[in-house]
Amino acid sequence: MTATTESLMLPQTFKFTSAEHGAFIDGTETATGGSTIDTLDPATCRVITTIAETDNETVDRAVESAAKAFEGEWGTILPARREELLHRFADLIEENAAELAQYDALEGGKPISHVESVDLPLAVEQFRYYAGWPTKIQGATVPVSTSDTHVYTRRIPLGVVAAITPWNFPLCQAAIKLAPALAAGNTVVLKPSELTSLSSLRLAHLAIEAGLPAGTVNVVTGTGAGTGQALVSHPKVAKISFTGSEATGRHLGAEAGRSLKHISLELGGKNxxxxxxxxxxxxxxxxxxxxxxxxxxxxxxxxxxxxxxxxxxxxxxxxxxxxxxxxxxxxxxxxxxxxxxxxxxxxxxxxxxxxxxxxxxxxxxxxxxxxxxxxxxxxxxxxxxxxxxxxxxxxxxxxxxxxxxxxxxxxxxxxxxxxxxxxxxxxxxxxxxxxxxxxxxxxxxxxxxxxxxxxxxxAAAPFGGFKNSGFGKDCGPAGLDKFLDTQTVWMSLA
The missing domain is CATH 3.40.309.10 (Aldehyde Dehydrogenase; Chain A, domain 2)
Structure with a gap:
């Protein structure tokens, strides 16, 4: 990192980038048993910081932490309290916007004015929009043609979500996946690109500061072939949400087919x-x-x-x-x-x-x-x-x-x-x-x-592609639906 770059950084940004970073599990950053990866500033080709190539054992710990939170405090939290915590999460993103913007500008090379005017508002908007949903997720009474029978449906969360984000919109894409998944009642293990991991790690810290239970949001850093593969193949991951290349999307689709996981893919475009x-x-x-x-x-x-x-x-x-x-x-x-x-x-x-x-x-x-x-x-x-x-x-x-x-x-x-x-x-x-x-x-x-x-x-308008651009929509009610399943309950009244 050059002296000129350092002079443009906020003190908190400089402090965060000066540390080596491991995975974020169960409410804290933790050392991993894997190797490390240098994160480069694409505008200078110089090293910004070092992140972990999270090994399989540590990925397992992250998923187990998410599963425990799903079965425990986050999974049993009242809908109104979930809304309150998501609004607080959005508040903290706004309060720390200047710092968060610098991470994406440093690692991704995107002009900071663009991050501040586009990425940050969209990230906050996602949390604000989906924070309103937990008290409005409803089932329905089903008018079946069977006498003396009461049938109704429940909308229920899937469990542990593996959220894999690309390097081009790290903060915004993390929010697009985290907000609806959490609003639906799931827990998340987030895997950012190894090129742009800092804002996702900082988001995990803010989740704890907002009051989300430990394990609700975990982050594992590293490559797709290493860390990503260990995450998506884990038996306790119920859903894969991926944004990235068509080639990787095809691989993850095959992986989801083998293990019968839910999956949604937002892939490329030639528009x-x-x-x-x-x-x-x-x-x-x-x-x-x-x-x-x-x-x-x-x-x-x-x-x-x-x-x-x-x-x-x-x-x-x-x-x-x-x-x-x-x-x-x-x-x-x-x-x-x-x-x-x-x-x-x-x-x-x-x-x-x-x-x-x-x-x-x-x-x-x-x-x-x-x-x-x-x-x-x-x-x-x-x-x-x-x-x-x-x-x-x-x-x-x-x-x-x-x-x-x-x-x-x-x-x-x-x-x-x-x-x-x-x-x-x-x-x-x-x-x-x-x-x-x-x-x-x-x-x-x-x-x-x-x-x-x-x-x-x-955040209210569905977004997603046809053909090789993937399937499953982000944003709007459709963005929430892909993190929910439907249970049907039959009751005999005879």
């Missing part, structure tokens, strides 16, 4: 962002650039496939480039930064391999594509114009600051092309014609469609 000639071009182009380059394009719902009606293609490209030119690449803690680095050297090399495939395909790199700094994993915002639908840069999720731009000539041509990919997470439509907007939106194979906006997100 068509459609601009018709009758749209507000200036506004559409501003959103196109923002959503393509936000967090260096490392966002599952990034509008990374911009499909533009041919008559306004040049106008949109020019406006997008103007917005891209205005971005300031820099360190996550530097408040002048509006775009940070990619997450790692390996990930930047992957993105660059996609750029190298463009030559000879008929497409052109309109701007960007170069490394911009001597240190850190930075890459310029980039646009590729004219690739075919089958080109890898169109068909696959690049997960970097690379916007592919394709012209179209009609709705009849557009819709099959927009739906031709393997993903179905989100889509955007820009038009001043209301009928056209509804016509296209209803035909798009995407879990969320934004019209004349993009990337709006709220």
């Amino acid at each position: 068509p962002h459609i601009v018709f000639a009758d749209a507000d071009i200036a506004k559409a182009a501003a959103y196109a650039a923002t959503t393509a380059y936000f967090y260096s394009g490392q966002v599952c719902f990034s509008g990374s496939r911009l499909m533009v009606e041919r008559a306004v293609l040049d106008e949109v490209l020019s406006a997008v480039e103007e917005h891209a030119d205005a971005l300031v690449l820099g360190h996550g803690l530097d408040r002048s930064s509006t775009m940070g680095p990619l997450s790692s050297a390996t990930h930047r090399e992957k993105v660059e391999r996609y750029l190298n495939t463009v030559s000879g395909t008929g497409a052109t790199v309109a701007f960007g594509g170069s490394r911009t700094k001597e240190s850190g994993y930075f890459l310029e915002p980039t646009a590729i114009v004219g690739p075919a639908d089958t080109d890898p840069v169109v068909a696959e999720e690049i997960f970097g600051p690379v916007l592919v731009i394709q012209p179209f000539d009609s709705i009849e041509e557009l819709v099959p092309r927009a739906n031709s990919g393997q993903y179905g997470l989100t889509a955007g439509v820009w038009t001043s014609d209301v009928r056209k907007a509804h016509t296209v939106a209803r035909q798009l194979q995407a879990g969320t469609v934004w019209v004349n906006t993009y990337a709006d997100y709220n």
Whole structure:
């Protein structure tokens, strides 16, 4: 860590990062028997802190702690008290927002202004929304066609939830999983990415400070192949909730099938962002650039496939480039930064391999594509114009600051092309014609469609994909339902 980086850190952030971190089990951080992993600052390539590669024995302790809390104090707590504690948890996230934001900016490289304006409010919103649910989870009386019989249902928690979060939104994704799982009455073992673990560990400390019983929230750090595998294969884990890559999602789906666990998956996307000639071009182009380059394009719902009606293609490209030119690449803690680095050297090399495939395909790199700094994993915002639908840069999720731009000539041509990919997470439509907007939106194979906006997100609105983008919804009542099961009770009155 550099002296400049240290000078931008809060005292409590510096203290927390200066310590080596183990797993958080039964209300306290604990040493593990495994090896350790250096966490790097992607803007400087320097070590921030050291976390544990939690070994199998320690994972077992974490799950046992969660199981004990589920069967004990948290599992028997009254709904009104559960609501009170979740509201207190949200209060503490707000009170510690400045510190929590710095962890995600340091480890993930995301500009701190983005973390403060997007990630933190969304995390608090999740807890506020789901804190209202425990007293409203109800069963139903079932009117069966059997005489002298009373039948009713109960909505019950599943048990221990393995919540596995990605490196791009560590705090926000932890909240998206923790809040509904806890509101439903489950306990959680949270496994953050080994690249971005600090905010999740700090959340576990805040859970205890809020008054949640020890064992209700546990955190195990480490790699997916090591710690993650030990967690999801544990026999006392009842549910896997995963956000991340399609490849890992497929592996976890197979694991859940073998052990018959509940599972929900929020995976990748290659999201068509459609601009018709009758749209507000200036506004559409501003959103196109923002959503393509936000967090260096490392966002599952990034509008990374911009499909533009041919008559306004040049106008949109020019406006997008103007917005891209205005971005300031820099360190996550530097408040002048509006775009940070990619997450790692390996990930930047992957993105660059996609750029190298463009030559000879008929497409052109309109701007960007170069490394911009001597240190850190930075890459310029980039646009590729004219690739075919089958080109890898169109068909696959690049997960970097690379916007592919394709012209179209009609709705009849557009819709099959927009739906031709393997993903179905989100889509955007820009038009001043209301009928056209509804016509296209209803035909798009995407879990969320934004019209004349993009990337709006709220705890009350279900979010999740179709096709290879996964199954199971976050947010809203659907986000709670996936952490509950239904028990049916038959009573003879004869």
